[in-house]
Amino acid sequence: MTVTATERPKLVTILYATETGASEDVAGALSREAEAADLTVTCQDVADFDPEDLDTLDVLLFVTSTTGEGEVPYTAEEFFEAVESEDCPDLSGIRYSVLALGDSTYEQFCEAGKRLDRALATAGAVRIQDRVDCDVDYEDTAAQWRGSVLAKLIGEEAAKPVAEAEIAGSVERSPRYEPLTACVTENRILTAPGSTKATRHIALEFVDEPPAYAPGDALGLIAHNDDGVVDALLKALSFDPAIQVPSNGRMISVASALAESYEICALTPRFIEGWSKLASSPGLEALQSDDKARIAFMHANHVIDVIRQYPISGLSAEEFISLLRPLQPRLYSIASSQRVTAREVHLTVAPVEYELHGEARRGVATGQLVLRAPVGSQVQVYIQPNEHFRPPAPTTPIIMIGPGTGIAPFRGFLQERSCETNRGKAWLLFGERNREFDFLYREELEGYLSDGILTRLDTAFSRDGSEKVYVQHRIAEHADDIVAWIDAGAHIYICGDAGMANDVHDAIVQALARSKQLDAGGAENILNTMRRAKRYQRDVY
Known part of the structure; x- marks a missing residue:
């Protein structure tokens, strides 16, 4: 059941369960907006919250990612066990909402958030806002959820100034990451001749002042697509590489947009839905109502394969990129201590390589690091604390x-x-x-x-x-x-x-x-x- 709040809460508790920091970013933005609306707020990692205090809460707003094949973030397991247990106390005194972050290329998309939403409702908690599921490009959807939740808590009129301040930038925002330039100083194979693998050791030196990092942290790579894949797409779509398209608030060539800004390999439900409408394909249309068949199709095909199998004439470059989701950074565990390597950061990378439809295919980021990042080249990276x-x-x-x-x-x-x-x-x-x-x-x-x-x-x-x-x-x-x-x-x-x-x-x-x-x-x-x-x-x- 979902209800509209009738009075301002005494305390809003915001909990987040995160693997890569995204849930924490969203929770932090919500906390700042709630405080700007004069609400009393506590915001914390669910790992630091005692589940025994659940039934004392008034309003609970939960942001959670999903990891692996539908699993909850490790640090949230105890909390999930508590709310999903038969011994979970009556939570009818809690008003709540869940924002779920995930990746739509996985079968168990946003499963952790779905589980939590079901468990809280089963225990009697009352939704003030329906659960919202976000793909990897979650920012706009998460912002809409935050605005809707605040409107339910304090009323539409009271929430408007907060939303306007967020749009104007007067509510402080934390950037997801600040890219830094690093130069490849070492890129060598760790495995010996005769191995079935080609795992690599890669050393990167920061060009400017190196950021602080600690053992256990991760390095985010601002990934770029393979020029060969970009060229294949442009050829299949009969696009002039120089055609200008809007991308991240600027006009750039479609070739640059495909190389730098969009996920052009992995299929997503959004792309399949959009392409099925443009191609008027019954086969693609049937996938919309069959989750398992759609996931199997996504695993067996890339974007280029759909374009070749279901060609469309007269498609504009701008229409095409509207079907794609933004290219996301990739995270790698840091394999060094700054006390030893100083300006450098080290990675251990196993290339992702396989054959699909008779062609060699590679992982976007591992392919970039292994094949397109020779010693002396530069990449854009950032530190992701863990x-x-x-x-x-x-x-x-x-x-x-x-x-x-x-x-x-x-x-x-x-x-x-x-x-x-x-x-x-x-x-x-x-x-x-x-x-x-x-x-x-x-x-x-x-x-x-x-x-x-x-x-x-x-x-x-x-x-x-x-x-x-x-x-x-x-x-x-x-x-x-x-x-x-x-x-x-x-x-x-x-x-x-x-x-x-x-x-x-x-x-x-x-x-x-x-x-x-x-x-x-x-x-x-x-x-x-x-x-x-x-x-x-x-x-x-």
Whole structure:
């Protein structure tokens, strides 16, 4: 049920659950606007909110992203468990609204926000504004949601000055990022000849004063599309590359717009819907009512494939770009410590390459870094802080679990610890395909082990034996040691894909349950306590 608020709330609580900072940005803007409207506001990361205080709230405004395949941000898991539990208290005294951020190229689009909206309603909370789902170009949609929520809380007339101030810029806004120029100083393959991968180490030096960053932070790359893909689109559409089109408030050539400003590879529901209308295609039109078929079609085709399969004559360049969504920055875990590399920042990048419709296709950003960023070239980047993945005090024992490119932040952790004279124990579990070809940063890691910076190094190379072995199997093998380190105060960090992170989590739960003679729930409680104390942290993609 959705109702219109009839009185100004005593307190507006704004919570956000974020992976990349977008939810925090939206929540911060809402907080500033609510304060400008003379509302009493508290705005905080859901990780710092105690779910037991839920039933004391008056108005709850929640901004959440979705990660992986429909999963909630890791730091919000405890909150979601509380509101989705059968033991969730009666929340009929709460008025609420949810803004969900996601990526429409994924099947479980905005699923975290949908789950939260359902759970709050099931517990009796009353919507003051229907949930709004945002794609990656969320800014305008999020601003509309903020305006609607404020109007419901304080009335349309009272909300107008705040909206006008936001438009005029008199309400302070925080930019999503401020691009900086960096020069490529190193771009080398980490894997050995014979590997099935070509993972790279890339070093970038800031041209101007370097920004501060900490181990665990990410680097945002302002991505550019491959000129070859741009040329293929222009040819397929019979566009003159010099035709001028509006882009970000200025007129530029359509070739430049496609190269710099728009997502021209991955299909989106918006593009399919728009193209189906222009092409009058029953096949494309049928995808609008079949979510699974549409997602399958999006995974099996790129924009260029739709253009070739369903050609349209007489389409203008401006009409075409109106179907595209803005090209988004890509985030990479930083693989260095500024105390060691000073003006540089390092990345560990695995290129995305595959064949589709008989053609080689590459990831937009990895293709740019691996193939189009030679030493001496420049790229635009920014620092994305990650407060939820910072290493503990240098004397604190630490367990780091990072297979593949998940090793990146832990290289930064170890560089940071190398600057300390008084260090706690450090244990790294690393995994890849083959020891001979894919042991990333092997000499460095063995050097850290020899110097005592790294106390223990366990590896899992999945294709070296008759049976595949992964890092979670190593955890099971050394379960007693894992628990002993936990009991000694160790912090656990996991970096890598969501499937691996879940398998590792389950292995740790089983280790705790067996060692302490607990059921799975009891072991989960230990990890939940560690998570609240920031002793169990994950950076998952």
